[in-house]
Amino acid sequence: MPSISIEGRSLHYREVGKGTPVLLLHAFPVDSESYWPALESPPPGVRLIVPDHRGFGESTPGGGPLTMDEIASDALALLDALGVPSAVVGGASMGGYAAMALTQLDPSRVAGLLLLGTQCGADDAAGKERREKVAREVEANGTAGLVKEMLPKLLSKTPPPETVARLEAIMSRQSAQAVAAAARGMALRPDRRDILSRFQGPALVMVGADDQITPRAKAEEMAGLLPNGSLQEVARAGHLAHLEAPGEILRAVSMLVLEYARVAR
Ligand code: MLT
Numbered sequence: 001m002p003s004i005s006i007e008g009r010s011l012h013y014r015e016v017g018k019g020t021p022v023l024l025l026h027a028f029p030v031d032s033e034s035y036w037p038a039l040e041s042p043p044p045g046v047r048l049i050v051p052d053h054r055g056f057g058e059s060t061p062g063g064g065p066l067t068m069d070e071i072a073s074d075a076l077a078l079l080d081a082l083g084v085p086s087a088v089v090g091g092a093s094m095g096g097y098a099a100m101a102l103t104q105l106d107p108s109r110v111a112g113l114l115l116l117g118t119q120c121g122a123d124d125a126a127g128k129e130r131r132e133k134v135a136r137e138v139e140a141n142g143t144a145g146l147v148k149e150m151l152p153k154l155l156s157k158t159p160p161p162e163t164v165a166r167l168e169a170i171m172s173r174q175s176a177q178a179v180a181a182a183a184r185g186m187a188l189r190p191d192r193r194d195i196l197s198r199f200q201g202p203a204l205v206m207v208g209a210d211d212q213i214t215p216r217a218k219a220e221e222m223a224g225l226l227p228n229g230s231l232q233e234v235a236r237a238g239h240l241a242h243l244e245a246p247g248e249i250l251r252a253v254s255m256l257v258l259e260y261a262r263v264a265r
Helices: 032-040 067-082 096-106 126-143 143-152 161-170 176-187 192-200 214-226 246-264
Strands: 003-005 009-015 020-025 045-051 087-092 109-118 203-208 230-235
Touching: 009 032, 020 067, 020 096, 020 246, 032 045, 032 161, 032 246, 045 067, 045 246, 067 087, 067 096, 087 096, 087 246, 096 109, 096 143, 096 176, 096 192, 109 246, 126 143, 126 176, 143 161, 143 246, 161 192, 192 214, 203 214, 203 246, 214 230, 230 246
Parallel strands: 020 045, 020 087, 087 109, 109 203, 203 230
Antiparallel strands: 003 009, 009 045
């Protein structure tokens, strides 16, 4: 996997296809391989760029909580290194939090926004406490318990067994240090409602009909805030809808790319 160096850390990424750049930011607690359906069959005319966030996959860990702004600034450094002035930016769940952080840091780099199974609000006090409990638990006992608890919540009730097995393998290989850092980083993320209401580019919000973590109401709220946003519910899919209905998500990426090309002309 190729990598770039940022302040002495290596940031690994996957890159496939040729055409309009589409940056995809991954969820918690996985790595860039979690976008395998898109990486294995990128839509025509699309250059997919998918980093491993700090500490995940092959990327070097940072120190302390992994904030959404840090994921976003690493992604911007990656676009710089690849000579990409702007990209359609997409993210599933935690990747969506980071996509919104990137939009806040530099909206001029965001040609379009794809938010999958995510939400724009901050954690409440109880949510922050739950994150800290997760971080302490994985630091003390490893990630096996978290993987067992989270895996059924990430997909619909009847996912294909091979999808479950591959997702479980990706989750299981992430380090406890990275998982704890990201749990603490998500707890620190601010509310991004104002960012969405100011973003003028094309935007698509997608949610699996069986999403138990960020249900449809969260998606409706984001689509309602985005001036050029629309909402698409994905049937027979859970939280990580791109793993259960990859065709629909890839068509959505293509539509955003076309819309971007139309607006950019
Ligand atoms: C994810 O899938 O990235 C997480 O479920 C996000 C979260 O815990 O808020």
